[in-house]
Amino acid sequence: MVRTIAVTSRYSQSGVTPEQQPAPGDTQRFQYTEIHMGVPVRITVSHANQALVERAVKVGYKAIADLEQVTSDYRPTSELMQLCAKPHGMPYVVSPQLYTILRKALEVASLTKGAFDPTVGPYVQLWRVTRKTGKLPSPKELMSARDRVGYQHVILGDNDSTITLKRPRMQLDLGGIAKGSGIDAIAQGIRQFGIRSYLIEAGGDMFANGVKSNGEAWKVQVGRQVVDLMGALSISGDASQYIKIGNRRYSHIIDPRTGLGMESPRHVAVRCSRSEDADVIATAACVLGPKSAGILSSLYQRSQIEFLDRSDIP
């Protein structure tokens, strides 16, 4: 994994003249980037104490790195992949992090009647093959994947610690929720240091706390627009991840009814207080579409779901 950490505050880069140095105690802006969960994760902080910010950011990045080791479906050594590799039909004790994120994913799966389904791994694997070969999976491949998919085949133990996968060779995929959980984990890490003004951006998932030192809201790019941000914002859709076969376009978001990538070009922006909720709702709303997505906003009452116009997306 490529890991970079770069302080890009204009005060802390080499080459700045002493005149540019702030008086001690002035709020400065610090920015860092590391790759986690396959995307650059950028943290921007407004604060006076650089040493404190650096400790906080380090703790934040460690929190998302730890969560990636729990949830990744790319790493055979992750806790999630180790669970999937075990013989089916038996309860296994998992970490509190894995239990909590799976419980949330299954809650949304049941609420959306499987439009969001964390067991779509076998379909996602077929999608990844299609991306390489340019050929859709055969009906036989889809049928054999279907036997291994279904959120109702994942059982949460009453003891809040065990998971049972009822079908053989199930492949869980937390790609629609884990980045949001990772951002919440970073925010929790940073907050422990008493830092209140920061922005976290990881691809289409973003979270802002407080305001910038000049009193203005943090600003982020949504499609072609720059918008103010307070709390969590997640964007889902096929803007960057899709396969084109002939004149049909298949998103990386799977329609669990067909096992193929969604063909309707939907882009959804969700705002709410936690990134995990924003992330999972955005993916689920993409599958449900504008008519059915209302069930999500009724459950997550403080969430706002907006379907974006294709022309808003670069």
Ligand code: AMP
């Ligand atoms: P996001 O970019 O947050 O919308 O998440 C997309 C990712 O979620 C995909 O790359 C898959 O890993 C996973 N995914 C795809 N389709 C579904 C689905 N119907 N339900 C749950 N997760 C999905």
Ligand code: MG
């Ligand atoms: Mg998502």
